[in-house]
Amino acid sequence: MSASPDLQPAFRALADPTRRDILKRLSAREMTLAEITAHCDMTRAAVKKHLVVLQDGNLIQMRRSGRETLSSLNADALKPVVNWLTYFESFWDTHLGALHDTLSDLKDTELEDKE
């Protein structure tokens, strides 16, 4: 029943600013390694490594075309991540999260629509 997909590779991939930047760029169009590198201020080899990490997180795909490799965004892989984070939505706009337990007996007290 494929419990929950392994979020680790995706969270790991998102933990680096260069990789997040690459994702944004790929949301516009697929790009070659050289093109991506042009924006990254580091060597091709370094960018390539980032692409591999992104691929491990399933956040991008790569396809070979002639002598170049086009990387493209796989935004769907972000869904499980957002889903994980959404769990905490009910704790937003209130610092009562930590008191949740303490206040459980007052559950009908209306917490008016925050801001």
Next chain:
Amino acid sequence: MSASPDLQPAFRALADPTRRDILKRLSAREMTLAEITAHCDMTRAAVKKHLVVLQDGNLIQMRRSGRETLSSLNADALKPVVNWLTYFESFWDTHLGALHDTLSDLKDTELEDKE
């Protein structure tokens, strides 16, 4: 105009499974270091370090009470993260993201509801 908050510390904090687990636990109630450690299968010192990383990401707060320190969730800090990810929402459920550019001249072609 406080452009965008620095997402790095938060993304960094979220990149570790132990820390994500701690966040889930803290969503129930605030906990002491000893309590958290009880679930983590590692030393107090190690857990303490994770708490510091979470605090750097502003995902938790700590308050001292007598000889113990209570850590509590600050779910609000997840908002900017979700917001960043939401940017990609328009690319979900379609693998056309990478072709967005290529297809730009066909923009009136109706892309019927995917799936």
Next chain:
DNA sequence: TAAATAGGATACCAAATGGAATCATTTTAG
């Protein structure tokens, strides 16, 4: 076919990380 292009694959490095071990400090129980 030979040179130029675009990428892969490795080896190597310094710095950051995850964790354990230890020792010091503060608070509460007797």
Next chain:
DNA sequence: CTAAAATGATTCCATTTGGTATCCTATTTA
């Protein structure tokens, strides 16, 4: 006051990371 409880602070260690430098392979294309 004194010991136990709870945490903080430091040091040390192995592994992972982010990057560079190099060398090698596959495509083009002149």
